[in-house]
Each structure stands twice: as structure tokens, then as C-alpha cells.
Amino acid sequence: xxxxxxxxxxxxxxxxxxxxxxxxxxxxxxxxxxxxxxxxxxxxxxxxxxxxxxxxxxxxxxxxxxxxxxxxxxxxxxxxxxxxxxxxxxxxxxxxxxxxxxxxxxxxxxxxxxxxxxxxxxxxxxxxxxxxxxxxxxxxxxxxxxxxxxxxxxxxxxxxxxxxxxxxxxxxxxxxxxxxxxxxxxxxxxxxxxxxxxxxxxxxxxxxxxxxxx
Numbered sequence: 001x002x003x004x005x006x007x008x009x010x011x012x013x014x015x016x017x018x019x020x021x022x023x024x025x026x027x028x029x030x031x032x033x034x035x036x037x038x039x040x041x042x043x044x045x046x047x048x049x050x051x052x053x054x055x056x057x058x059x060x061x062x063x064x065x066x067x068x069x070x071x072x073x074x075x076x077x078x079x080x081x082x083x084x085x086x087x088x089x090x091x092x093x094x095x096x097x098x099x100x101x102x103x104x105x106x107x108x109x110x111x112x113x114x115x116x117x118x119x120x121x122x123x124x125x126x127x128x129x130x131x132x133x134x135x136x137x138x139x140x141x142x143x144x145x146x147x148x149x150x151x152x153x154x155x156x157x158x159x160x161x162x163x164x165x166x167x168x169x170x171x172x173x174x175x176x177x178x179x180x181x182x183x184x185x186x187x188x189x190x191x192x193x194x195x196x197x198x199x200x201x202x203x204x205x206x207x208x209x210x211x212x213x214x
Contacts, residue, residue, distance in 0.1 A: 001025070006210050007071070007081055009203035012130045012138075014196075017123060019083035019095055019130050021203070022067060026084040030091045033115045034060045043151040046174060052113065076103040076212025081134075085114070085127050092118035095127045097135060103212055106142030108135045125158045130199055132162065136191050138204040139213065143187050150180040159184040163194055 001023075003009050008021035020026060037059070038052035046052055052059060070080040078100055085093040093114035102108065110131050114124055128146075135141040146164060148155035149172075164184035172181050208214035 006203065006207040007074075010081065010083075010134075010207050011200075011202040012083070012134050013200040013202070014126055014130050015198055016087065016126045017092075017130070018086045019127065019134075020086055022071075022082035022084050022094065026091065027064065027067065030084055030094065031060050031064075033091065033093070034063050036115075038113050038115065043149065043179075046113075074210060077101050079211050081207075083131070085112075085123070087118065087123060092123065093127070095131050097131050099139075099211065102139075102141070106140070107145065108139070108141050108143075109145045109147075110135075119154070124154060125161055128158050128162060129196065132186070132191060133196065133199040134201060134204070136188055137195070137199075138201045139208075139211075141188065143185060144191070145186075146184040147181050148184075149174065150182045156182055156184075159186075162186065163190050165190070 003021070003023060008023045010021045012019040034052065037056075052063075056062070067082055070082065073079075079102070080099070081097045083095045083097075084091050085095055093112065095112040096110060098109045098111065100107070100109075110128065112124065112127055112131075132144055135144050145167065146155070146159050147170070148159070150156070150169070164186040167183040167185035170181040170183060171178055173179070205214075
């Protein structure tokens with residue numbers, strides 16, 4: 001299905017998964033995963049406010065509102081692209097790419113989550129590699145950042161494996177309690193030697209004007 005709004009037509013395909021622009025049709029397929037609760041064990045992986053904890057009865061409403069707000073707030077200085085992660089054609093999570101002052105600095109960051117049943121299969125690394133390919137090969141980014149709570153071993157392991165460098169620490173709250181954040185940084189020059197040739201981008205050129213690029 002082709003959408004009128006170009007960001008919904010962007011896809012990133014790897015041998016293992018597809019990142020598909022998060023249309024409302026795809027979001028409806030993801031709702032059962034969100035409703036089931038993405039995070040139900042410590043250490044808590046998400047900062048406040050977040051709707052993914054298992055004791056949030058209206059979490060799917062909060063989640064949908066957040067995506068709709070993000071899709072509706074798009075300027076050259078601030079945008080967010082939302083992708084549903086499909087493995088074997090089935091939704092298993094989401095991967096976002098965030099640009100702030102991208103028109104001036106060329107920097108992006110990412111956010112992702114996987115359903116519990118899809119973890120520990122290498123999909124987290126694969127989807128991050130896919131979104132980095134979109135950022136650097138598709139949007140000509142200069143630098144990608146990421147951060148995770150210091151005890152979020154899975155996310156920090158992915159950053160390290162993909163060549164990110166440590167970039168200091170910060171603090172945030174999760175479920176109202178302060179916790180240490182580990183920051184990561186990956187420049188275009190650091191990404192380039194490991195650039196993959198098996199990742200396919202579709203619909204990026206048509207999306208550029210929406211983001212104030214090109």
C-alpha cells in the first residue's frame with residue numbers, strides 16, 4: 001500500500017528483518033504487543049514518562065497518542081521517523097530515528113524496543129544496524145547518538161558491537177527513581193568501515209522534502 005505521506009513509505013530491508021514506516025494499519029498490528037507490556041522485570045529499561053510497563057492499563061492509548069503527536073510535529077529542526085520492525089512478516093517491535101537540528105548539525109539519535117519473545121536473537125543489533133544505514137547512507141548524517149541506562153546490558157552491548165564510542169554519562173528517572181544513563185556516539189567515519197552492502201532503502205528520496213532536506 002502506498003501512502004500519501006512519504007515517511008510512511010520509507011522501508012529499510014535487511015536479510016533478517018524489515019523496518020516499515022509506521023502507518024496506522026501497522027500500528028494496529030503492534031497494539032497487542034504493547035498491551036501485553038514490554039517491560040515487566042528489573043532493571044527497568046525506559047525513562048519517564050513511558051507507557052510500556054506492565055501495570056499501565058491504558059498504555060496502548062498513551063503509546064498511540066505519542067506516535068501521532070510525533071508524526072504531526074515535523075520541522076527541519078525537529079522530526080522523528082517511526083518504523084514497525086517486521087521479522088518473517090510479523091511485527092516484533094519498533095525502531096525510531098530522531099533528528100534535532102539535523103539541518104545544522106546532521107546528528108540523529110535512535111530509540112527502539114522489542115517484544116520479550118523476540119529478544120536474545122540478535123534482532124536488536126540488526127534493527128539498529130538498519131536504522132544507522134538509513135541515517136548515514138540515506139540521510140547523509142554526520143553522527144548518531146544513543147543512550148541507555150547503565151544497567152541496560154542489552155542496549156549497551158548493541159552500541160558497543162556497532163562501533164559506538166563512550167560519550168559520557170547523565171541522569172534520568174525511571175518509575176520516579178533517579179538512575180545513571182550511559183551515552184554513546186558514532187561518527188560517519190567510524191560507521192563507514194563496517195558499512196553493510198546487504199541493506200536496502202526504499203522511499204527515502206521522496207521523504208527528504210518532508211524533513212526539510214534536499
